Structures are given as structure tokens and as C-alpha cells.
Amino acid sequence: MKIQQIxxxxxxxxxxPYRILVDPMLARKGALPPLRILSARQRNPVVxxxxxxxxxxxxxxxxxxxxxxxxxFDHLDRAxxxxxxxxxxxxxxxxxxASHLAERGLNVQSLPDDHEQPSPFLGGVIRTVxxxxxKGLVGKLMEHGVGYLIEIPNEPSLYLAGDTLLTATVxxxxxxxxxxxxxxxxxxxxxxxxxxxxxxxxxxxxxxxLSRGRVIANHLEAISHCPITRAELAAAAIGAGVAxxxxxxxDGQTLAMND
Numbered sequence: 656m657k658i659q660q661i662x663x664x665x666x667x668x669x670x671x672p673y674r675i676l677v678d679p680m681l682a683r684k685g686a687l688p689p690l691r692i693l694s695a696r697q698r699n700p701v702v703x704x705x706x707x708x709x710x711x712x713x714x715x716x717x718x719x720x721x722x723x724x725x726x727x728f729d730h731l732d733r734a735x736x737x738x739x740x741x742x743x744x745x746x747x748x749x750x751x752x753a754s755h756l757a758e759r760g761l762n763v764q765s766l767p768d769d770h771e772q773p774s775p776f777l778g779g780v781i782r783t784v785x786x787x788x789x790k791g792l793v794g795k796l797m798e799h800g801v802g803y804l805i806e807i808p809n810e811p812s813l814y815l816a817g818d819t820l821l822t823a824t825v826x827x828x829x830x831x832x833x834x835x836x837x838x839x840x841x842x843x844x845x846x847x848x849x850x851x852x853x854x855x856x857x858x859x860x861x862x863x864x865l866s867r868g869r870v871i872a873n874h875l876e877a878i879s880h881c882p883i884t885r886a887e888l889a890a891a892a893i894g895a896g897v898a899x900x901x902x903x904x905x906d907g908q909t910l911a912m913n914d
Contacts, residue, residue: 656810656836656912659711660904662704663729663877664721664840668709673777676718676744677815680728681708681905687728690846690880697879699729705907712738717777720748720833722786722800724755729878730800730818736761747776749801750781755892779807786819789852790866791824794893804832805840811835811912813869818874820851821858829865836912837862841888841903842881856891863897869912871902 657669661679668675680687685698708851718739723731734801737745742761746785753765764776766783773780784802802825804818814834819825829837839862854862854873863870885903892898900911 656813657909658836658838658850658871658904658912659909660871660873660906661708661744662700662702662906663881664874666714666838666873668719668805668813670805670890671841673716674714675777676712678721678723678730679718679738679820679898680730680732681734681738683734684734686734688730690844690878699748699879700877701726701879703879704837706812707907715744718744718746719803720752720817721802721815722748722788722824723752728793732883747781757912773806776805777807779805779810781805783836784814785824786817787822787824788818788820789849791849801818804828814838816840816854820852821862825862828866833867835868836871837868838871839865840874841883842876842878844874844878844881846880853881856888857890858898859901860891860895863892863895863901869900869902871904871910875903877906879895 663680663682664678666677684703688697693709740760745762745764747764750765750768752761757763771782773782782804786800786802800817803815805813812834814837816839818840839870841859842854843851844853845851846907889903892901902909
């Protein structure tokens with residue numbers, strides 16, 4: 656298994672002969688609107704795609720979407736829709752997103768609407784895990800989406816947490832399945848009002864105490880409402896004694912997770 660960090664939540668998974676593009680945001684720097692109005696009014700994304708992106712995208716065989724409605728352009732933006740539509744790349748998603756994406760001309764392959772029940776996936780199985788993308792009033796306005804657990808023969812089990820806080824559901828799931836590799840959102844995103852809507856430093860460290868596997872942190876330094884930096888998270892991991900299991904890739908970096 657190889658995992659290439661592209662930018663924000665966008666990664667490419669290499670699983671045997673398959674290359675799976677996850678939550679693509681392919682816009683140029685500053686092409687998308689700000690996500691905070693009262694402070695740090697900065698257009699998104701705040702960094703360009705890495706130079707290696709074009710070559711990395713050439714080999715993509717499938718796309719996987721965790722959520723994409725209610726303005727979540729940081730998981731599927733207009734540039735990514737155009738790219739997927741032109742190539743008719745199979746787009747795997749939940750039933751909730753399937754009709755939304757099909758209306759936009761994408762080649763949709765919907766998963767069953769049943770959390771925890773495994774479905775066939777590229778020679779293995781995939782199952783969804785509920786996300787909580789914010790609480791209180793902000794949470795009521797958000798699109799909560801799902802995470803995915805992917806289990807392919809001869810590959811480490813992989814948990815893509817999606818955009819979520821560290822909820823009781825996520826805790827129980829990790830304790831029960833103990834994925835060998837997890838990819839978690841770590842940017843501590845928040846709007847002008849309300850609390851964090853994805854994991855921040857403290858919840859990432861707590862996640863690592865629950866999980867015995869390796870953890871990859873993303874959703875960092877690419878979107879204006881994510882204040883956590885790579886350096887801040889790395890320092891906290893050292894202080895907590897978990898830095899040997901926490902990977903914080905730079906944009907464009909590829910991690911080999913079979914070692």
C-alpha cells in the first residue's frame with residue numbers, strides 16, 4: 656500500500672493494481688471562496704497543488720468520496736468534477752451522494768446504505784463509518800458524510816476517517832476493528848462561530864491512544880479555517896510519545912505503508 660498526500664483531504668491510494676483518488680480538490684490556489692468571514696478572510700485553497708499532481712493523477716483508476724454536498728468544495732470542487740467527468744472515472748460514494756453526483760454527469764457507483772456491513776470493493780471489502788462533522792448549531796448545518804474501512808487481501812486494513820470529530824462512534828469503531836493504518840483529519844477546522852468541526856491536536860492524540868496502528872494526519876495547511884500546523888502537531892506527538900506512529904506528510908509526499 657502506498658498513500659500519496661496531494662493537498663488537504665485529497666490523497667491517492669495505491670492498492671495493488673488500483674489507484675484511488677479520495678476527496679479531490681483540484682482548484683488552483685485562491686480559486687475558491689473563504690470559509691471564515693469575520694477573521695482570516697482568505698480565499699481557498701491557500702496553497703497550490705504540488706508539482707507532481709499531474710503525473711499522479713494519470714494513473715487514477717477510481718475515485719472515492721466521503722461527502723460533497725452543502726458547499727464542501729474541499730472534498731469535491733468544480734475542477735475535480737470536470738476532471739472526473741471528462742475521464743468517466745468510476746466514482747464510489749454513499750447513496751446520499753449518488754444522485755447528486757450522477758446529475759453532474761459523473762460515473763457513479765453507489766455503496767449500500769448500511770453502516771458496518773461490508774460491501775465488495777476491488778477484490779476486498781469496504782464498509783462505511785458515520786461521521787460527526789461538528790456539533791450544536793454548526794453541526795446542524797453541516798454535511799456529515801462517512802468514513803471508510805477498506806480491507807484488501809495482502810494489504811494493511813485502512814480506515815479513512817473522513818471529516819469527523821472523535822465521537823463515541825469513531826472510538827468504538829477503532830477499538831473494535833483496530834485498523835492497521837488510519838488517515839484522520841487533523842486541522843482543527845472551525846468557522847467564525849462554534850467549536851471545531853474536525854479533529855484537532857488533542858483528538859488526534861486521543862485517537863492514537865485508542866489505535867495500535869499507524870496514523871496519517873492530513874487536512875493541514877491548505878484551507879483557511881484549519882489553524883493547526885504540521886509543526887504544531889509534530890511537536891505534540893513528540894511530547895505524547897507517539898511520534899513513531901504518527902505520519903504528517905508534506906503535500907506531494909508518498910508513504911509506503913507495507914513496511
